[in-house]
Amino acid sequence: MGRILQFMTAGESHGAYMSAILQGVPSGLAIDHAFIKGELARRQQGYGRGGRQKIEQDEVALTAGLYQGKTIGAPIAFLLANKDVKIDKLPQLFRPRPGHADLAGCLKYDQGIREILERASARETVMRVSVGALAKLFLKEFGIEIISHVVQIGSVRLEEKELSFHDIVKGVKGSEVNCICEKTSRKMMAEIDQALKDRNTRGGVFEVRAKGIPVGLGSHVHYERKLDARIAMGLISLQSVKAVEFGLGHRLAATPGLKAHDEIAHQKNKGYYHLTNRAGGIEGGMSNGEEIVVSATMKPISTLRQPLKSVNMKTKEVERADFERSDICAVPAGGVIGEAIVAFELADAFLEKFGGDSLNETKRHYDQYLKYLSKR
């Protein structure tokens, strides 16, 4: 949980409700319900999703923390009724699925597999997106925007080239895999089609970008306050994510020092800035004023139509793992959830720096900071 913004989620995949409580949001923020609904819809899209996304058109209600459409400084509650409620009637499972929480979870908690997979399910991310949507609404008030795009699906990787934020906003329009290149999009979709045919699944890489970030969010003074550490924590905690990297990321291993850092410049009307952005906008655990660029690798979906070998926990015999309805590829959705995670961490770091109990107050503080920066 953040230092100022804090949230908890609850809910099982086939339980009655998904819910979340978020506290620390200043008063006076107008809630754009259509925006939140839109974010949830974006999470459900993407070529290669399974049937469930069609069953549930998620719509979350904000059941606390508002008065006449605006936040009041109180905890905000999110509530979403699952349409497919049947948890208590679903059968127990005995063959843990490789790649899932099944085995470790049922041993840890002294439970059956059903009790584990219901909570471990990525259905929980509907609440992370809801919370993140609120964080985005807050950040928008300060000119901060966040976007994602898909960089790789299976063996198909977007050709590397410098992209502006605007290039991405524009480029992903119309792509069913949230990729900025039409040709690559088609190849990615073909890759997914192939996986479906092979009864296989695909992983990939998404990139999240945030622009309009002031210099100085996060801190170098203590490990747990570093902005990149907090974002990494959030992203790795997303189901299927196995790697996170900032800026050039793992490619920095092979880059010599002279080519690895971002030279500093200054212009009167612009203040300090960097000539490149290899660091992905974070140096010394702080935002450095450039766009934040972070990417995450998702392993392929673990639930397979051609199940892997497992063990029947009752008999200890080798058997194929159980199968639960699932997607072929969820990387585009992963990007949307990744945006929400990054939004939450940025909003928390923003409030940690600027304080303020009302949007008005936080804005006063922020404006003063911009004035101060213009004099440094």
Added chain:
Amino acid sequence: MGRILQFMTAGESHGAYMSAILQGVPSGLAIDHAFIKGELARRQQGYGRGGRQKIEQDEVALTAGLYQGKTIGAPIAFLLANKDVKIDKLPQLFRPRPGHADLAGCLKYDQGIREILERASARETVMRVSVGALAKLFLKEFGIEIISHVVQIGSVRLEEKELSFHDIVKGVKGSEVNCICEKTSRKMMAEIDQALKDRNTRGGVFEVRAKGIPVGLGSHVHYERKLDARIAMGLISLQSVKAVEFGLGHRLAATPGLKAHDEIAHQKNKGYYHLTNRAGGIEGGMSNGEEIVVSATMKPISTLRQPLKSVNMKTKEVERADFERSDICAVPAGGVIGEAIVAFELADAFLEKFGGDSLNETKRHYDQYLKYLSKR
């Protein structure tokens, strides 16, 4: 900070003392001072380090939390007197170094660069290693061991092959770059020599492994309790680390589902286990009983003998960045610190699961768990 184990560090690179306080360690743990000293020495080693490592042979004192050589359940204080104390006499700097906390820090905190770099310095990691050494002593009581090795320095990468924990323990012996392959070690050292000649620096990749981990540390139930998320947070918070990956990591993007997960097996005397370890020992945010395998990419050292372009903050003129004494490559040391970070997170997750105020009590709980597991 962890849920049970919590620590804070303090100290500047040229200040009087580095210090830390760690709380939550059960009573009755015997402190092996030579082991702690050895860990600090390991942190100082590695081909490509600068002059400072020779000035200071770090020796930390444990100044609280012990009685007759054993922990008493009270907070443990670590204290290390810097030998090179001169912070108040060191000159102010005006040309922020690209890749460092300098610019963002001095703008955020309304300070000069000196005030920032003194705390942002990786000298702080001497405390993380101290805390981690204690965590290792605790884990050792339960048969858990942690090691690291260097996988890449600059463009030289260790050839990929399956390695046992023992292979690594044995392999790194005698290597000045903590690499298991003699030939690759030599190439890595040549790479560092070249960088020195070019007045350049090198980054790389280290891998940390932990063995003897019981199934079920961490949890799938809430994002912030996931073991991989907590380890990622710790590692990204380490100076220079820009990417973290578990198991096959970013290579999982291109791996199809059928080859990406770890099939499950069972043997009477061994219980459940996996046929492979692509996940790096963590599934669903929990340890799955296999070795934990995590690697981190360090960018090349940001302080360059051929300084990059920067801006003089007094005049706003373009100038070369300031230079502070520094290393050429710190990846082997990074691995040692990475071990400490992983040790802390594992010890915290271990205590979260098993509880116990004394080592005796934690051991009773652990033994009961092993008995229970043998019946599942």
Added chain:
Amino acid sequence: MGRILQFMTAGESHGAYMSAILQGVPSGLAIDHAFIKGELARRQQGYGRGGRQKIEQDEVALTAGLYQGKTIGAPIAFLLANKDVKIDKLPQLFRPRPGHADLAGCLKYDQGIREILERASARETVMRVSVGALAKLFLKEFGIEIISHVVQIGSVRLEEKELSFHDIVKGVKGSEVNCICEKTSRKMMAEIDQALKDRNTRGGVFEVRAKGIPVGLGSHVHYERKLDARIAMGLISLQSVKAVEFGLGHRLAATPGLKAHDEIAHQKNKGYYHLTNRAGGIEGGMSNGEEIVVSATMKPISTLRQPLKSVNMKTKEVERADFERSDICAVPAGGVIGEAIVAFELADAFLEKFGGDSLNETKRHYDQYLKYLSKR
């Protein structure tokens, strides 16, 4: 929030829902819905309550964290639909009520009074009681029970004498003010009747007791881990509570040392115990094995039918404070909420000491501790 058990609540007095999320409860705990409902009913009772308690017969749903009636280790969500939903239509207020959050809240949050009082309302305690009911169910598994009784209402104070837990359980039956003495109960009710007649309100004192507590919950090692500090925090955070005391409490100021402490004894079958319980069961921040006895003073209800002087915030003119429907005396209900608060803190401290992810595991750990204690 606790270290292991953590909860958040959300909801406004006239909003759509009250809700809470509780995490950290082990798996395998059977939920007794009737018990939870009963606790909520107890909270609504008590002589001197206003009309609202009759409108709403609170019934909370557990919407997440269960499978077939038992906990699964996942966060538990509580949901209660308010019957009197009209927050957005309620008029704004301009005359802050003395004794309430109104003035400070609307200045702090840059809001009107309505936005503040809706969240500051003691209606929120319906969630604290829900969470506490779950904590009680957990504690019951270990033989821990919690009760409260009313010691004072207005100027009527229960005569002081030693009471056993059983005396209280038995004594309060049938009392509309939850007082163990029939005669005192009648006087208390007369005091409330008088207050109603005078268009006045009454405060008082309730005492909470917990029995069956093992020695060693909480800790002396750090201020924030002290059991009494955590309980005090919880109780003072309850609306209207202005004082908290343990055991003899403020009377210890005038008690000389020789009469202020509890002598220690030992019996083979019973282990260590104390000859008296002036400390209220907590020494050095830890449970000492005796009953925990804590009492809290509630100020009289701040909403008065004869409103106090205030200021019209639009005109700055002196005017009488606004009036919202309210109770005359809520001390008996305060006791019920106090039980819930104490239950939560005890359950958290219990899990901190014993760990365990399933009820089975926590029980194993607890049994081992009892065995160990019997040998000391």
Added chain:
Amino acid sequence: MGRILQFMTAGESHGAYMSAILQGVPSGLAIDHAFIKGELARRQQGYGRGGRQKIEQDEVALTAGLYQGKTIGAPIAFLLANKDVKIDKLPQLFRPRPGHADLAGCLKYDQGIREILERASARETVMRVSVGALAKLFLKEFGIEIISHVVQIGSVRLEEKELSFHDIVKGVKGSEVNCICEKTSRKMMAEIDQALKDRNTRGGVFEVRAKGIPVGLGSHVHYERKLDARIAMGLISLQSVKAVEFGLGHRLAATPGLKAHDEIAHQKNKGYYHLTNRAGGIEGGMSNGEEIVVSATMKPISTLRQPLKSVNMKTKEVERADFERSDICAVPAGGVIGEAIVAFELADAFLEKFGGDSLNETKRHYDQYLKYLSKR
């Protein structure tokens, strides 16, 4: 720990060092070492203290977090070398002292009594005072001052009357028991003399006041953010404190509603204020702009020259408790430590509301708030 300011302490009564780390203090705060030293000296004073206070004239060093006498935003380390270092040579004890952590601690931690009492000792408060002194320096920059006075020692109680902050500052001068009334001071000292003669000890009550507090610190929105709850937590965590009350405190039980609250007024140049201060400056969990008034009851010192009955833990025989050097009465010192605790909590709540990484920035934010308030 606070949300923004966080500290840990470590150290045993006869260990090598007492230490603390405090993080979250903004940069640019000038450290007045003489002030800190003075606070530590105040903690050592008071009629009725034992011999140890003469052995150690405590002087704490700030070993991290400063550059040229000012804070830099980094964690601040406090270090104090004990003069009486002999922990490892002190004998084990077997007869737990009633009123102490001895029995519960050694059972909980599976240790001897020595290991427990060394950490449970009020010697730890030297660090709480150090941390609090820093908090006071911070608050002073915003015109906030904190003071304490002794209201009761044993059966001697200061006559109740309204006191201004200034009355207290002036009144306590020269009193060896930190009491504002000369005559009462003499009686209190006589009470202590009597206790010494009787080989007995005395408790009492101290009151802490804070003035200059802006309206709106703390919050009504969530139980754990309430300012009074946080202060109560801090004070009850102080050794010997068994009761805490705000404003009229436990006397509010018998006060009817019409006399229990503080009517509200407004003046152009002063803004909103209250006609009385029965609430002790906190309503709805927030500072209301009036002085904060909180008092705490300390039980008499538990270590008695006429030891109470205990049990020899080796033989289980009834024996008198062990005796360790101790004071007769520590209430005046308690008040000084109470000030430090209140200072910490106020500084944390202040930073939570106003944010800011440098003193300059926090001041800008605060000034803006005052301007805003003047318009409400």
